[in-house]
Amino acid sequence: MLLYTILPIEEVMEGWDEFEPQYVELQQGSITMLVEPLGFGQGRIVRIISSDASNYLKPRLQPGCLISLIP
């Protein structure tokens, strides 16, 4: 992987050794999501995986949206 950026690599990578995200994989219908649990039964969507491209345009499924982890 090559980065082509004006930012020094030290700055981009700052804190990478402490960065260990814990993601949960969630299945909803035909969509698989990678969710970061936030507690209180909520999670924040990190990424969605779906073969139906229109899912990527749904406002409720954008990365950063909150989602209930309780079915």
Place this chain on the structure above:
Amino acid sequence: MKPAVHRASTNYGDEATGAQKMEQAEPLVNPTLEAMRQLGQLAPPAPVESNIHCLSIVGQIEGHMILPPKNKTTKYEHIIPQLVAIEQSPMIEGVLIILNTIGGDIEAGLAIAEMIKTMSKPSVSFVLGGGHSIGIPIAVAARYSFISDTSTVTIHPIRLTGMVISVPQTYEYLEKMQDRVIRFIVSNSNITDEKLRELMFRTGELVRDVGTVLVGKEAVDVGLMDELGGLSQAMGKLNALIDENKEETDEGG
């Protein structure tokens, strides 16, 4: 650095009801309060159905590696299917790409640029703030590119950190990657290969590096961007391109 992934499957019965449930699900939070908290503003007015999709590419372009949380990133694995959906959608007739990026992964950046370039729907890019490094191919990939008066574009060589390049092969590899980017920019803008390389390797412009910073009009003068302008010009051009596109398809059909 691989994120730990746990599997937790919630059972929603068959696929159709699962998808329906999600559509109908009530928002978890009060939208007004959430907008207040996240944006410091009241909730925006009710959206008007638009035929234009606005794609904003900000921060670092994240590719094969999850960058530490300090970085604000644009994830290419989300943008690419979005572009596919835009191409398919009967409602969306044009794309406005707003760029304020400091660069990022070469492969991811070029992938987004290629997707924008090969879309059948009209696209207009608008560099706002900065479109540096790998942001340049994305900006020129659109059918027409605008840059605002105060925005900057930084052209510099691709490099590794450190003082010394270990083996000649490393240098050759970097050269090859650089040629890919240069070729894409040259074939999608009015700048010449010689001029772009000259700007890329110019000394004395950047404090700690070789390269050039182009501010607003300078980027238009060298042929990198098509026009100096603002939001209304960009939208006007996009609407004109949409009309042109419609006429063409009408004639074709």
